[in-house]
Amino acid sequence: MFTRAAIRGVWLAVLLTGSALANTVSTSQTLTVSIGAVAIVSVNPVAMTTSGGAFTNSFTGSMLLSYKVRTSTLGGSANIQLRATADFTPAGGPSIASPPSPGDALTYTCSSTSLGTGCSGPLTVSTTAGTNVVNIGAAACTGSGCTGSNPQTQTLNFQLTNDPQYSTGTYQATLTFTASAV
Amino acid sequence: MRKFAFTIALLALSTTIGYAQTWNTSGTANLSVQVPVEAAISIDTGSLTTNLTTSGGLFANPFTGTTNFSYKIRTSKSSGTGKVQLYVSTDFNCASGGPCVTTPPSSGDALTYTCTVAAPGSACTGTQTATTVAASATDVATFGADAKSTSTGNSGSVSWSLTNDPKYSTGTYTATVTFTISAS
Numbered sequence: 090m091f092t093r094a095a096i097r098g099v100w101l102a103v104l105l106t107g108s109a110l111a112n113t114v115s116t117s118q119t120l121t122v123s124i125g126a127v128a129i130v131s132v133n134p135v136a137m138t139t140s141g142g143a144f145t146n147s148f149t150g151s152m153l154l155s156y157k158v159r160t161s162t163l164g165g166s167a168n169i170q171l172r173a174t175a176d177f178t179p180a181g182g183p184s185i186a187s188p189p190s191p192g193d194a195l196t197y198t199c200s201s202t203s204l205g206t207g208c209s210g211p212l213t214v215s216t217t218a219g220t221n222v223v224n225i226g227a228a229a230c231t232g233s234g235c236t237g238s239n240p241q242t243q244t245l246n247f248q249l250t251n252d253p254q255y256s257t258g259t260y261q262a263t264l265t266f267t268a269s270a271v
Numbered sequence: 272m273r274k275f276a277f278t279i280a281l282l283a284l285s286t287t288i289g290y291a292q293t294w295n296t297s298g299t300a301n302l303s304v305q306v307p308v309e310a311a312i313s314i315d316t317g318s319l320t321t322n323l324t325t326s327g328g329l330f331a332n333p334f335t336g337t338t339n340f341s342y343k344i345r346t347s348k349s350s351g352t353g354k355v356q357l358y359v360s361t362d363f364n365c366a367s368g369g370p371c372v373t374t375p376p377s378s379g380d381a382l383t384y385t386c387t388v389a390a391p392g393s394a395c396t397g398t399q400t401a402t403t404v405a406a407s408a409t410d411v412a413t414f415g416a417d418a419k420s421t422s423t424g425n426s427g428s429v430s431w432s433l434t435n436d437p438k439y440s441t442g443t444y445t446a447t448v449t450f451t452i453s454a455s
Contacts, residue, residue, distance in 0.1 A: 129294045134303070135303070136303050137305075145311075155292060183306070189422075191422075193422070251309075253343045254422060256348045257308055259303060261301055263300070265297055266298045266299075
């Protein structure tokens with residue numbers, strides 16, 4: 090059934106295939122990825138209440154700040170800052186920028202910082218200047234094999250003066266957390 | 272069964288969405304505070320014991336003295352009210368022959384007072400007669416809606432007058448007066 094020319098063609102194909110299988114060709118390619126420093130945050134609402142005797146205690150509330158950070162190995166750092174971008178509304182209650190009485194203030198402390206150095210001492214929230222919530226050093230990372238938790242977390246404990254000058258009601262302010270890393 | 276499973280899956284999805292975190296280089300958080308109605312009163316240290324004394328001619332004047340107090344108050348913004356009241360929670364030792372609020376030795380004998388209160392309070396009007404009945408406590412000050420004291424508290428005082436009745440046996444007699452502040 091097969092002609093001689095056809096049989097030769099098959100053998101040639103077999104030989105060519107065998108030749109291709111016998112050769113190992115190596116090549117190399119350089120893959121470059123640039124991994125930059127980065128810091129991101131995730132925040133939750135804070136509801137402040139007071140308890141105990143009348144005017145005995147301040148309004149208090151806590152918030153869990155979550156963050157993920159990667160800083161440069163050499164000379165890197167990161168921080169997260171907090172600023173009030175909208176004062177309490179409506180008018181007649183507490184105010185960060187123009188408190189009704191001297192000494193009224195919205196302050197916060199930091200605790201349970203999983204990575205970095207949390208703020209120390211009560212810090213006063215401002216509508217004009219940011220305050221450092223947490224500072225992180227070089228070679229920081231978040232995830233498997235990194236120090237801390239995933240995500241990193243820190244508890245912020247807020248305190249607001251309970252001034253009789255506040256009218257009754259519900260008041261709301263906006264806090265903005267800004268993360269930066271190098 | 273399928274419907275049940277679907278519902279469970281939907282609930283799980285909703286829960287996940289509800290607690291989903293958003294990540295960015297900046298984040299905003301709403302800070303809310305509920306400011307309630309509150310009121311507190313404090314008798315000034317120097318008035319914790321108020322001595323009633325008399326002067327002038329014999330039996331010419333009643334025993335008098337002043338109790339100073341401070342108050343903090345915040346009444347409801349829309350329709351709030353408040354008041355400071357007092358009553359004699361422990362009468363003089365009536366059996367000892369001295370003054371007695373409940374059953375005075377002579378008709379007309381009384382422990383009375385007038386009031387002074389800094390705004391936003393309104394002082395009691397006229398002369399009030401103290402009672403030993405808590406449910407009938409008498410006013411010292413009243414407050415209207417959205418009444419707010421200063422952060423350090425506002426002042427008030429009660430000026431006492433006790434009849435100088437010759438029937439009182441000599442001696443020292445003590446009664447306890449309870450001040451109550453309330454707000455709504």
